[in-house]
Amino acid sequence: MSTNPSQTPGLRYPTNKKTIYDRNLNRSKNAELSRAAFAYLFIEMISYAQKKVRDVNDLEKRLNTQGYPLGAKLLTLLTSPARCHTACLGPTRILPLLQFIAQTLWRHLFARPADSLERSTTSPSDYLLYDNDPLVNQYISLPRELSQLNCAAFVAGIIEGVCDSAGFATESVSAHTVSEQGGGEGVVKGNELWPGKTVFLIKFKPEVVEREEILARGGG
Amino acid sequence: MVVFALFVISKAGGLIYNREFHTGMSKLSSNDYLMLAGSFHGMHAITKQLCPAPPVAADKANSTLAPSPFINRASGLEVLETSHFRMQCFQTQTGVKFLLFTEPQQPNMDAMVKKIYELYADYVMKNPFYTVEMPIRCEKFDRGLDGFVKVRS
Numbered sequence: 001m002s003t004n005p006s007q008t009p010g011l012r013y014p015t016n017k018k019t020i021y022d023r024n025l026n027r028s029k030n031a032e033l034s035r036a037a038f039a040y041l042f043i044e045m046i047s048y049a050q051k052k053v054r055d056v057n058d059l060e061k062r063l064n065t066q067g068y069p070l071g072a073k074l075l076t077l078l079t080s081p082a083r084c085h086t087a088c089l090g091p092t093r094i095l096p097l098l099q100f101i102a103q104t105l106w107r108h109l110f111a112r113p114a115d116s117l118e119r120s121t122t123s124p125s126d127y128l129l130y131d132n133d134p135l136v137n138q139y140i141s142l143p144r145e146l147s148q149l150n151c152a153a154f155v156a157g158i159i160e161g162v163c164d165s166a167g168f169a170t171e172s173v174s175a176h177t178v179s180e181q182g183g184g185e186g187v188v189k190g191n192e193l194w195p196g197k198t199v200f201l202i203k204f205k206p207e208v209v210e211r212e213e214i215l216a217r218g219g220g
Numbered sequence: 221m222v223v224f225a226l227f228v229i230s231k232a233g234g235l236i237y238n239r240e241f242h243t244g245m246s247k248l249s250s251n252d253y254l255m256l257a258g259s260f261h262g263m264h265a266i267t268k269q270l271c272p273a274p275p276v277a278a279d280k281a282n283s284t285l286a287p288s289p290f291i292n293r294a295s296g297l298e299v300l301e302t303s304h305f306r307m308q309c310f311q312t313q314t315g316v317k318f319l320l321f322t323e324p325q326q327p328n329m330d331a332m333v334k335k336i337y338e339l340y341a342d343y344v345m346k347n348p349f350y351t352v353e354m355p356i357r358c359e360k361f362d363r364g365l366d367g368f369v370k371v372r373s
Contacts, residue, residue: 039346046348139346141358146349195363 025080032111039139046151056148060174064157071161078104090166094204094212097166098127101159109158110135120201125171125209127202129159130178132194150175152198159200171203223369224305224321226336227253230353231315233261237356241369264309264317268296299329308333316340332372339364 013019049062077083078100079090091097102114120126134152142149152175160173178197224245228237235257248256271294300307306326310318310333318340320333343361344350350358 036346043346043348139342139360141343141347141349141360143349143357151348 025077025083029083035135035138042136042151042154045154056146059149060153060156063151063153064160064173067154067157067159068161068164071158071163072165073161074105074108074158075162075165078108093215094127094168094208097163097168098129098202101162102129105158105162106131109155123203125204125206127204129200129202131155131198131200133196134175134198137196137198150177150198152200156200159202163202163204168208169205170208171205173200173202175200221326221372222323223326223332223372224323226321226365227257227317227319228340228356229257229261229317229319232353233258234353236354239362239365241365260309260319261317264296264311268294270294310334310337312337335368336365339368 045066046063049059049066053059053062075090091100098117102117106112106114114129115132116130118128118130120128131152134155136152136154137150140151156173156175160170163170163173176199178199223241225240225242226237227235227239230236235254238253274294296309296311298309300309301324304324305321306324306329308320308322308329310320310330312318318333318336320329320336322329322332339361343358343364344356347358347360350356
């Protein structure tokens with residue numbers, strides 16, 4: 001029931017003529033959301049993803065898929081001229097891209113930067129991003145039969161979305177709980193302090209790494 | 221100050237969580253624990269009915285909020301004290317009961333049970349893999365309780 005029949009369908013105009021497009025993008029910059037509300041929403045997202053899944057990998061893949069479009073949109077939002085006054089082009093090299101994810105994106109989503117960023121020593125196309133206590137896992141305790149699962153796969157999906165839409169195609173981005181067995185004494189201690197420590201493994205496609213090497217040689 | 225144990229009893233009277241914080245306590249068989257929880261559930265229901273002066277209905281004009289269906293109910297058994305222990309029972313709006321066993325001279329038990337309820341709300345109710353009315357197996361809840369009890373004692 002529209003009061004004005006000549007109105008164009010699709011976009012509805014509120015009475016004050018201010019659509020969602022007229023709103024300032026910075027409006028939500030420092031806005032805070034209820035953590036409990038997110039926790040309950042995330043419960044439903046997980047139960048939705050759990051329907052008709054065969055195994056843990058399948059479930060993580062579904063959570064990843066739920067995060068992917070968010071990443072693509074967040075890149076646009078966080079690099080929009082309304083947000084950043086200086087370089088609005090978005091990251092053009094791998095390292096600035098990862099810095100952007102670890103700092104800007106993490107601050108926007110979780111109000112703090114990621115804990116550390118490393119390049120894999122075994123494979124040059126892999127990067128490791130650590131979060132000591134992912135916000136999405138804050139209230140989650142895994143049952144024994146799903147101990148391999150890490151629900152931060154959702155965040156991995158967001159990272160994948162950002163990388164892909166920034167023009168850095170990825171093979172995959174996955175979230176893993178840092179295992180307690182691996183490493184020496186120091187690692188074990190770190191695990192006691194941060195039992196939920198999660199690593200995001202970002203695998204770039206070979207052509208991205210190749211392009212990066214060419215750019216590095218060119219001195220860019 | 222010593223906190224001995226915590227029981228959580230579901231709405232239906234089943235024992236869904238049982239945790240001892242102190243070593244060297246007399247043990248019961250798991251079946252006995254279930255029976256204990258069931259009997260307490262029944263006793264709690266009886267004490268609710270025993271209320272000699274029925275609570276009067278709150279003045280509707282005075283309250284700005286919607287009238288709660290729980291406000292006029294008698295609460296049932298809350299504290300049980302013996303020479304060697306004290307038990308505090310806290311029932312949530314949804315009928316879950318927390319039983320906390322401590323030393324008789326333990327102060328501030330109300331606040332402790334409230335804090336435990338908070339931990340339950342966070343790490344059990346917000347856990348996607350927990351089904352209501354089922355036994356609580358949540359690692360983070362255990363850890364939260366441990367931290368809380370250790371700080372207190």
